[in-house]
Amino acid sequence: MPGPTEPKKATRQRDAERTRTAILDAAQTLFSTRGFVNTGVREVAELAGVNSALVGRYFGSKEGLFRATMERVIDISPLLRGDRRRFGVDMVAALIDNEDASGPLAMMILSAADPAAHAVSVEFLQTKVIAPLARWLGPPDDKGRAARLNILWTGFLTSWKLLPIQPLGEAHLATTRRWLEAATQAIVDEGSA
Structure with a gap:
C-alpha cells in the first residue's frame, strides 16, 4: 500500500517538470528575440510565471539556462x-x-x-x-x-x-x-x- 507521501512526491515532480518547461519556453522566446546579453533571469522568470530564484535552482545560472535551452532546441x-x-x-x-x-x-x-x-x-x-x-x-x-x-x-x-x-x-x-x-x-x- 502506498504511503501518504507518495502522491505528494509525484505531484511535486509534475510541478517541477512543468516549472522547468515553463522556464525553458520563456528562455527560448527571449534568447531568440532579444539575445543572451539583453535577457535577464528576472525577465525569464516573469515570462514563465515563476519566482526568479527557481531559475537558479533548476539551472544554476543564466549561462546554465542558456546551455539547457540550446540542448533542448x-x-x-x-x-x-x-x-x-x-x-x-x-x-x-x-x-x-x-x-x-x-x-x-x-x-x-x-x-x-x-x-x-x-x-x-x-x-x-x-x-x-x-x-x-x-x-x-x-x-x-x-x-x-x-x-x-x-x-x-x-x-x-x-x-x-x-x-x-x-x-x-x-x-x-x-x-x-x-x-x-x-x-x-x-x-x-x-x-x-
Missing part, C-alpha cells in the same frame, strides 16, 4: 532517421513548415555578444548538428559536406526570417523551396556517386 538526429533519398524534402519541410525553425539560429547569432554564450552556441552547432550530420553522410568529405549543408540552411533561414530579403517572400517561396530541396539532396548524394 538544437538536435538534427530525428531528421537523420528518415529516408536518405528524401532528406532534402524532409529537411526543407522542417525549416519552412516549422514556425520556430529560425529560433535556434537566432539564439546562436544573438549570443555572439557574450563570449561564454557564443562558445556554447559554437559547441552545440558542432556537437548537435555538424558532427552527427557528418557521421550520417559518411565519406567522401563527410565534414565538408556537413559544413556546406549548414551554410546552405543558415544562409536560407537568415535571408528568409532574420534579415528577410524580398525575393524570398511568399510569392517566390515555392520555387526557393524546390531549389533548396534539390541543393540539399545534391550534397547528400555526393557520397553515393
Whole structure:
C-alpha cells in the first residue's frame, strides 16, 4: 500500500517538470528575440510565471539556462532517421513548415555578444548538428559536406526570417523551396556517386 507521501512526491515532480518547461519556453522566446546579453533571469522568470530564484535552482545560472535551452532546441538526429533519398524534402519541410525553425539560429547569432554564450552556441552547432550530420553522410568529405549543408540552411533561414530579403517572400517561396530541396539532396548524394 502506498504511503501518504507518495502522491505528494509525484505531484511535486509534475510541478517541477512543468516549472522547468515553463522556464525553458520563456528562455527560448527571449534568447531568440532579444539575445543572451539583453535577457535577464528576472525577465525569464516573469515570462514563465515563476519566482526568479527557481531559475537558479533548476539551472544554476543564466549561462546554465542558456546551455539547457540550446540542448533542448538544437538536435538534427530525428531528421537523420528518415529516408536518405528524401532528406532534402524532409529537411526543407522542417525549416519552412516549422514556425520556430529560425529560433535556434537566432539564439546562436544573438549570443555572439557574450563570449561564454557564443562558445556554447559554437559547441552545440558542432556537437548537435555538424558532427552527427557528418557521421550520417559518411565519406567522401563527410565534414565538408556537413559544413556546406549548414551554410546552405543558415544562409536560407537568415535571408528568409532574420534579415528577410524580398525575393524570398511568399510569392517566390515555392520555387526557393524546390531549389533548396534539390541543393540539399545534391550534397547528400555526393557520397553515393
